[in-house]
Amino acid sequence: MFKKIILSLLGIVLLLAAMLLFNTLRQTSKQLGQVKTNKATVDKDLVVNHLGGALRHKTISNNLNQMYDLGKNFTAFHQYLDSIYPNLTAKLTKETFAKYSLLYTWKGKNTALKPVLLLAHQDVVPVDGTSEKDWEFDAFSGTVANGYVLGRGALDDKTSLIGIMEAVEMLVKNGFQPERTIYLAFGHDEEVGGLGAQTIVEALQARKIELEMVVDEGGLISKGSIPGIQQEVALIGTAEKGYCSVELTVKGEGGHSSMPPPQTAVGVLSAAIQRLEANQMPARIAGATRQMLDFIAADAPFFLRLLFSNLWISEPLLRSQFVKSNSGNAALRTTTAATVFNAGIKDNVIPTQAKAVVNFRIIPGETIEDVLAHVKRTINDPRIAVAQSKSQMGQNPSPVSPTDHPSFQTLHQSIREVFPDVLVAPYLVVGATDSRRFIPICKNIYRFMPIRIASEDLKRVHGTNERVKVDCVVESVQFYARLIENLNGLK
Ligand SMILES: [Zn+2]
Structure with a gap:
């Protein structure tokens, strides 16, 4: 009797072990296999200068905007973008919403295809008075030193904005034509509510436009973000809280x-x-x-x-x-x-x-x-x-965007072509981004910034001595260029 119990217990343990092992080995890698590296040649000094110039524009958003009239800073920033991206400015249509939010339209060859929208924000958080003296350089000087571009907005979110603009400028100049229409949308008040982005969404809705994919700020490329994984991981936010x-x-x-x-x-x-x-x-x-x-x-x-x-x-x-x-x-x-x-x-x-x-x-x-x-x-x-609370707008969590949709695959492919050594993984964004405004007109919303970051630099976002590596600025341009080119293959 006793022997029988021991034997059946042993049987259960073995069965369980076999099941665990079966499930473990059955999992095949979700990473794309062989991907050929494909990076455009980018003029590093030029791009870094453009980013430095962008950081010198004090496009600060705070709830006191009206009092301090920061509007002229946004207008000057718009003129700056026009001046450094002449080919883009000539080719794309630019519209302004809610006074300072920008929407560029790059018309595709096939208007039957749903457009894709690349999203970033122009505004930055203020530098609080007590931490000002701790900055190595003036927070709005856009200083380039020791292989970094330093300044408020270097990570959040002007490297993305400049990366997108730079890539489009380069592609327009090379005569590239997008298959589907591509929108570039840059809100001016993401850090204080995102009404600019909301106004853009309402305009698109009025035009009966549904989007195939939205790519906004979100996950970065870093080590240690997933416990136990040694490699750098590119995190793509498939949902936000x-x-x-x-x-x-x-x-x-x-x-x-x-x-x-x-x-x-x-x-x-x-x-x-x-x-x-x-x-x-x-x-x-x-x-x-x-x-x-x-x-x-x-x-x-x-x-x-x-x-x-x-x-x-x-x-x-x-x-x-x-x-x-x-x-x-x-x-x-x-x-x-x-x-x-x-x-x-x-x-x-x-x-x-x-x-x-x-x-x-x-x-x-x-x-x-x-x-x-x-x-x-x-x-x-x-x-x-x-x-x-009535003073702070409540927001339900976003739906979870799929990882088996071709648009996710296109993003995955583009990441691996520029960052061949990283793993890609979806994740939950715990903060809020402008992309949530696009939920009514898009099912495939992905929150990702093509920037490699060390964990010590993460603390500098909204903090002191915010900075981005010069090489990472170049990679971000290369990523957006690949993404836009790969969109031509997205069916
Ligand atoms: Zn941001």
Whole structure:
């Protein structure tokens, strides 16, 4: 009897091992096989000068635009683009939306094909006064030094904008004609809401235009972005998280602090926030994050390959590892961040009101309604009013774009032709981009910047000493040129 039990247990273990192994070995690489490197010859000095010049234009977006009239900076930037890209300016049609957002149309030979839109933004975040002195060079000097171009916007997002313009200028000059129409769209207020991009989308909708593909800023090319993968990975954002800020308000009795109630409005609200932090929304490996593990599995080291290929059994283990880091956690769940807390006016006065804002970034598969229901259920306190913030626009997460669509393949191919040594993987963008505005008119939205980046330089985005390698500026031009040429083969 005992022997029988041992034998059947052994049988189950062997069967399980065989299944795991079968799933692991069955996974074939999703990377394109042999790809011939194909890089255009680019005048490095010229391109770097153009980018430096772009960084000198203070196209700063902030909510105080109207007060400081930064509009003239955008107008000057537009004139600058016209002057350095004469062939593009002569060939493409340029329209302006919402005062400063630009839409260029490069008419294709075959108007029956759906157009493709390349998206970037002109605006940059301000340099805050306290960090200004920490910049090696003036943040708006576009200085080239030690193999880098330095300045606010070098990574976010002027290398993409200049890369796109440079590639089109080069192709127009060479007499290249696109098969399908190509739009270049450059919003002017991405960092503060993206109404410029929204206006462009509305114009395209009015013209009954549907897009085959949108390529916007998003993932970069770096090492260490996927745990356990040593190689550089080019991350293509196939989805982006939603956004919702929730206001919590408590009204109190007020009065003198010498005879306080057991709990003031501050105490009530603090307890509520503590409950929200302790009871996060569930972590799951789904959507674009699941797509990523599935896509990379066959090229991962054996143990990870085993785990990534058998999510049906390995998911709890992977989940527990992922959520240990802030970035891994953000990829797996709707995150909770208490960001604003206001109450009280004086140390001896009981506050009559306490107000807090909690910011949620929503994973695909959940909605703003789910977040509000979660907040109410978790706080479970009738003294606290819960409402979606009216000052910050809420946004549901994007749909997940496919990785088996020819447009993704075209992107993949173009990446490998210019960056032959990298792996390609889809992923979830945890921030928000202008591309979300295009959801109503496009199913294949990909968020990718053709820039190799070291992890220490990632911190410089929106930070101090933002910079991009000179060689990477050249590669970004080569990438956009290949992408546009390859679009002629996209059926
Ligand atoms: Zn950006």
